[in-house]
Amino acid sequence: MNQAAGIFTALDLLRTASFLAGIAVMLLAFYGLHDPLASMAVYGSAMMALNQIAPPLLLLGLPPEWRAGLRRTVIGDWLFDPWVAFSAFVLFTIAVSLPGIFNAALAHAVFAAPLGLFELIVGLMFWAQLLPCSQTITPSWRAGLYGWLGGTPMMVIGLVWIWSSHVFYAPYLNVICEWNITPLQDQKWAGVLMVIFGIPLQLRSIWVLSEMFFEIR
Amino acid sequence: MRKGARWRSPFRAVIVCSALALGFWSYSKFGNVFDYAGSPVPHRLAPRLDLITDRGQQFSLGQLRGHAVLVYFGYTNCPDVCPTTLADLASALRGLGGLRSKVDVVFVTLDPAHDTPPVLRHYLTAFDPHFIGLTAPPAAIAEAAKSWNISWKRAPGHADYIDHTSVVALVGPHGYLRTRYGVAQISDRDGVSKDIRHVLDVS
Incomplete structure (x- = not known):
């Protein structure tokens, strides 16, 4: 029995489940962004879910021919260009995650934008380079290196948040009492969560990178 | 490979990053003149406190x-x-x-x-x-x-x-x-x- 017969295969079911899970993650994350008592850790988790969890689930939920066709339009050709995806992803990660290093006005600019949507878009652009059918980098192990390099700033920023002795997000912390933690503790927890949310990208990158050994053999 | 195609992707990346950076810079320069140490608020009368x-x-x-x-x-x-x-x-x-x-x-x-x-x-x-x-x-x-x-x-x-x-x-x-x-x-x-x-x- 197959699709031609009008019946879903197990793979189709998995794909559908993946897509629905991606949508669910998106909705939960957008809900988290609008919680008025959310801490930085909750806010950061929602952002990371949009940037690192929803994109692979949504992409894997698309039929392979759709994923392969991501670059067929003019906009798609730009958005899913590996260089564009890499630079936009890294620039956006740094600009959003360390507004304290810029002036306050720039931080306001970053936070005034529909940040969650941008997180989702750059996440989709970047993850597309690491998944079958949408990946355009050859040989495959280079895509692994690409993913590892692109994900490194995110992990470094997570570690900066964990180890920093001062708060980067002063203008955006209005609540500390949800869990009775200080802004600095809140930032540290946000760093821990950022590192955890970054692990799937690291694992996927290592997996793709390891294909180098199979290709050599 | 077509001549020039090799540099097409890096060129695009430069354009996209420049546009992003220019957008942030323009906003911080022209769109958000704010002289306070606190965060901006809408310019309106304070709500009542009766x-x-x-x-x-x-x-x-x-x-x-x-x-x-x-x-x-x-x-x-x-x-x-x-x-x-x-x-x-x-x-x-x-x-x-x-x-x-x-x-x-x-x-x-x-x-x-x-x-x-x-x-x-x-x-x-x-x-x-x-x-x-x-x-x-x-x-x-x-x-x-x-x-x-x-x-x-x-x-x-x-x-x-x-x-x-x-x-x-x-x-x-x-x-x-x-x-x-x-x-x-x-x-x-x-x-x-x-x-x-x-x-x-x-x-």
């Missing part, structure tokens, strides 16, 4: 026209953020010298059942005897908190504790909202003092 003072008198924000007013919602059983914020405010006001008499701090309780006027008066005196405590029936407090965009709820598992937005709003002498301070901004004593002077000078 409540009861800790001395049992009727209060409205209009009574303080001509003064800079710092408005904060909290409760006296608060274990951390409220006392810290009030101590920071008291410290910032001490640095104002002669201008101190033109500045008021208004503390609105989120726990009117516990924070009776005498409780409020005793609590605030420990920080600064000139601070004004406000209370009212719960429905009036809820309405005031809503109009000031303060979210709050009883902490799960701790009946005495309230999770709440911790924001100090600075209201100018003409009753307009000027800026607001989150928990990590209010400790910037010099920044708060400077903002108050600014509000009193330019208004």
Whole structure:
């Protein structure tokens, strides 16, 4: 029995489940962004879910021919260009995650934008380079290196948040009492969560990178 | 490979990153001229605060026209953020010298059942005897908190504790909202003092 017969295969079911899970993650994350008592850790988790969890689930939920066709339009050709995806992803990660290093006005600019949507878009652009059918980098192990390099700033920023002795997000912390933690503790927890949310990208990158050994053999 | 195709992707990346950076820079340069240490707020009249003072008198924000007013919602059983914020405010006001008499701090309780006027008066005196405590029936407090965009709820598992937005709003002498301070901004004593002077000078 197959699709031609009008019946879903197990793979189709998995794909559908993946897509629905991606949508669910998106909705939960957008809900988290609008919680008025959310801490930085909750806010950061929602952002990371949009940037690192929803994109692979949504992409894997698309039929392979759709994923392969991501670059067929003019906009798609730009958005899913590996260089564009890499630079936009890294620039956006740094600009959003360390507004304290810029002036306050720039931080306001970053936070005034529909940040969650941008997180989702750059996440989709970047993850597309690491998944079958949408990946355009050859040989495959280079895509692994690409993913590892692109994900490194995110992990470094997570570690900066964990180890920093001062708060980067002063203008955006209005609540500390949800869990009775200080802004600095809140930032540290946000760093821990950022590192955890970054692990799937690291694992996927290592997996793709390891294909180098199979290709050599 | 076609001539030039090799450089097409890096060229695109430069264009996209330049556009992103230019967008952020343009916004910070032209779209957000803001002279306060606090965060921006919409330019509008401050919401009403028709409540009861800790001395049992009727209060409205209009009574303080001509003064800079710092408005904060909290409760006296608060274990951390409220006392810290009030101590920071008291410290910032001490640095104002002669201008101190033109500045008021208004503390609105989120726990009117516990924070009776005498409780409020005793609590605030420990920080600064000139601070004004406000209370009212719960429905009036809820309405005031809503109009000031303060979210709050009883902490799960701790009946005495309230999770709440911790924001100090600075209201100018003409009753307009000027800026607001989150928990990590209010400790910037010099920044708060400077903002108050600014509000009193330019208004």
